[in-house]
Amino acid sequence: MDWSNVVKVVGNHDKSEGHLSQCEAADNFIAVMSGQKKDIERCLSSQYNSIVEKNRQILVSIVEAIIFCGKQNIALRGHGNEKGNFTALLKFQAKHDSALREHIEHGDPRSMYLSPKIQNELIGICGKQISDEIVSACNKSQCFEFIADEATDASTMEQMALCLRFYDSSKHELCEEFLGFGECQSTTGEALADAFIVNLLGANVQIEKKRGQGYDGAANMSGNHKGVQARISARIPGAVYTHCKAHSLNLAIIHASEEVFARNMMSVVQTIALAFNYSAKRLLHFKENLNNDNVCREEMESRTKLQSLCETRWAARSDALHTFLCSYRTVVTSLEELANNYGDSKAAGYNHSIQNFSFIVTLVAVEHVLSGLVRLSKLLQDKSCDLLEAASEARFVIAMLQAERNDADVWDALYDKSVSTAHDVDVEPSVPRRFGRQVHRPNAQAETPSQYWKTNMYLPFIDHLLFDLDARLLKGNGRYKAQYQLPPKVDGLTHAVTIEIFQEFK
Structure with missing residues (x-):
């Protein structure tokens, strides 16, 4: 090689046809690998590209239908796949999607991607x-x-x-x-x-x-x-x-509701609510009488039936008791009509169970006490609630119930409401008959019906509830105070709190 002309030779190489073609090939290779250009196979087969895009569109529609059913908590299929919600939703989508419609009507049976097995696989993915x-x-x-x-x-x-x-x-x-x-x-x-x-x-x-x-x-x-x-x-x-503090609150209400008067009242409410809600004839009479009673209809706030007591979330029972109390007069009227005009013997028994002052005063008192726990129950189930906030709200509720327990005016108002409710159905205030030694219910002597029900029903129920709330919701409160070390709460980190945190975690 003539090295004296190397510069000229190299310059001519950069302009040669072979060098330029290789540079172009390298640029095309990089563009294809980086996704900037399509490879030769795809360029030569536009039909292949259209098939790929079509299959992707169909698969997206299938996945969207599955996701929709999942978000709406809808079962994809029942006993038969052909009449399931998933199939019906796809057929509805196909009305506005020609590719999906063609796939459902004329697609290859070997690759429909609609079988229960494929559905489950997509759900898993x-x-x-x-x-x-x-x-x-x-x-x-x-x-x-x-x-x-x-x-x-x-x-x-x-x-x-x-x-x-x-x-x-x-x-x-x-x-x-x-x-x-x-x-x-x-x-x-x-x-x-x-x-x-x-x-x-x-x-x-x-x-x-x-x-x-x-x-x-x-x-x-x-x-x-x-x-x-x-x-x-x-x-x-x-x-x-x-x-779990929400579970602790639930247990506190459950244990307090084991008091005999509260337990009997809730049992009757549940029985009557189920009796109305699972009988078309009884429910029809209830709705007719409710429409004829403007006061009850307004207090029911658009509700048209009784609510059964929740078996797991006892704090939610307040709403069911409130509904029963608001419609009490309608319930009595409906049961009387069913017993007298239609020979409904069970309705007569139900009516006898609720047309007594023991049931009425217990319903009014327990509904009032449980209504004060609804906000606490919702707070404890909130995702954003922290332990300090939960303990603070629990202390507030306990203090409120304790203040109501010691306030004679609160009980007097509850008793007056009970007397007024009883008067609507011609029931007079009374106390259970006492004969011999009572072992199945509290029966402390009292001079008036008001004192009797306060001593034997109201105070035992609220005292039991207060004891359980304090023991279950505020136990281990020292550990919660470690959150005072967080920047948003550091203002509450006093010397006394620091010592309490140290004692809990030492």
Whole structure:
């Protein structure tokens, strides 16, 4: 090679046809790999591209239908797949989507993507994406709390509901997210604890960041030695157990409602509510009489039927008792008509059960007391509620009930309302007949009916409730005060609070 002309040779190479063609080929390769250009196969086959886009459009429509059913809590199919909600929704979409309509009517039966198996697979893929996003946000936080409960489903399998509570720095808010269900073979503390850990690890949750665990107060969950919380605390010492405060409130109401007068009254209300709601004839008479009573209709606030008492959320029973109290006169009128005009013997018995002063005064008193717990119940179930706020609201409610208990005017107003309600149905204030030694109900002597019902019904119920509220909602309050170390609450970090926090965590 003539090195004396190397500069000229190199310059000629840069302009040569071979060099330029290779540079163009390299540029095209980079463009194809980076997605800026389509490869030769796709360029040569426009039909292939249209098929791909069409299939994607169809699959998007199928996935959107599944997501819609999931968001609306609608079952995709019933006993037969052909008449299921999923199929009906797709046919409705097909009216405005020609590609989907052609796929449903003339698609290859081997690749319809509409079978129950494919539906379940798509549901699983969607669920996996959602849970992965939740776990990713949880793992980015400094710590999290694990919340769980177990229950038996319709197929008699034990199902665990798993939730994560953490601070999402990207959204700048506290999140409480449902992670999913898991099956468990046993309900012992050991089996549940192992199942919880396995499910969290399976979802790729960084369990070493767990700083809290919340369950109900059952022995297998809260036991200090063999319960779930004890076993998880042994593995993750920083995971402090907190008994669900909404559940604690529920237990307090349940135990207070075991007082004999309150228990009997609620039993009668539940029986009559079910009797009306599950009988077309009785419900029709109730609605007709309600329409004829303007006062009751206004107090019912657009409700047209009685509400049954919730078996699990006892704080919600206040609304059912309020509805029954507002429509009391209508209920009595309806039962009398059913008994006298239609020979309904059960209606006669129901009417006898509620047309006595014992039932009326207990209904008025218990409904009033439980109505004061509704706001607290909603607050304790709020995702944004923290332990300090819950304890503060609980103290406020307890102080309010204590003040009402000691205020004679409150009881006098409740008693006067009971007398007025009884007067509407020609019932006179009275006390239960006393014969011999009473062992099944309180029966302290009193000079007047008002004093009797206050001493034997109202005070025992509210005292029992106050005791349980204090013991269940304010227990372990010192641990909650550690939140005073957070910047928004640091103003409340006094010397006394600091000492209390130290005593709890030393």
